[in-house]
Every structure is written in C-alpha cells, then in structure tokens.
Amino acid sequence: MKNFNWGHGMVIALLAFIIFILSMLFLFPNGQKNSEMVTDNYYEEELKYQDVIDAKGRADQLQEKPVYSQDKSGIKITFPKEYDNSNTTVKFVLNRTEDQNLDIHKSVQLDANKSFLIPSQLLKEGNYTLRLSWTKDKKDYRLDYDVIWK
Secondary structure: OOOOOHHHHHHHHHHHHHHHHHHHHHHOHHHHOOOOOOOOOHHHHHHOHHHHHHHHHHHHOOOOOOEEEEEOOEEEEEOOOOOOOOOEEEEEEEEOOOOHHHOEEEEEOOOOOOEEEEEHHHOOOEEEEEEEEEEEOOEEEEEEEEEEEO
16 A cells, blocks of 8 residues: 555545535535526516505505404405595415415405405415505505415
C-alpha cells in the first residue's frame, strides 16, 4: 500500500464535497413542490393594483367589518347587522399558494342573517388567503384574511 499524502487527502475531500452537492440536488424533495405564480396575468393586474389599495383603504375605515368563523360545515362570513345589503355584490376568492387548482372563485348573495357559507366540501386541508370584496353604492371594498382549514 502506498503512503497517504496531502494529494490523496485533497482528492478525497474534493470527491466528498462533490458527492455532498449532488446529494443535495437529487435527494431533497424541492422538485416536488409546486411553485406557480399567483395569477397568470400578473403584470396586467399589477397595473390595476391602485384600485385594490383604495378598496382596502375604504374597508379599513368601516366601523364594523365582516368577520369569518370556521366550523365543521365550512367557513361562514358574516357582515354587520346594520349593513344594508340591498345594493351589494359580494365576491370571494380562496387562494392556495401551493396549488392554483384548489383556488375557489365565487359571487354570492347574502342571506337574511347577512352572511354566507363556504361549504367544507369545497375545501381541502391547508392554508388559504380569503379575499373578500364587495361593491356597495358603486364603491369597492376589500378585506384579506389568512385562513387555515383543518
């Protein structure tokens, strides 16, 4: 057997480093995550974002805001009791950051209790961003909530 010298040590260290880097590339599951953009028309929607900022500002100025609650039947959004919904259109979007196919987009009418329910059958376990928007007397309002459905 030959004597072990510093040249052999350098080759072994280099090979160990290369094996480590390759194992990081191929063994870790980063390739399994779905990293889609939130929307396909990102740049066009970015130009219209001032309208969203204005709608959020109007919603922040409300005395009472719509609230959401969760139970086994789904996610219930309730507007304040004093809210007159005769001239209102309510839309909601539930966005899943990791899978665009699980997004939910709907327009709804408020019931007699000034609320609506997103049924649990539509929801999959995970994190959602609930974007609630409504138009009242030709003014847009928007609130965003982070929702964890279990």
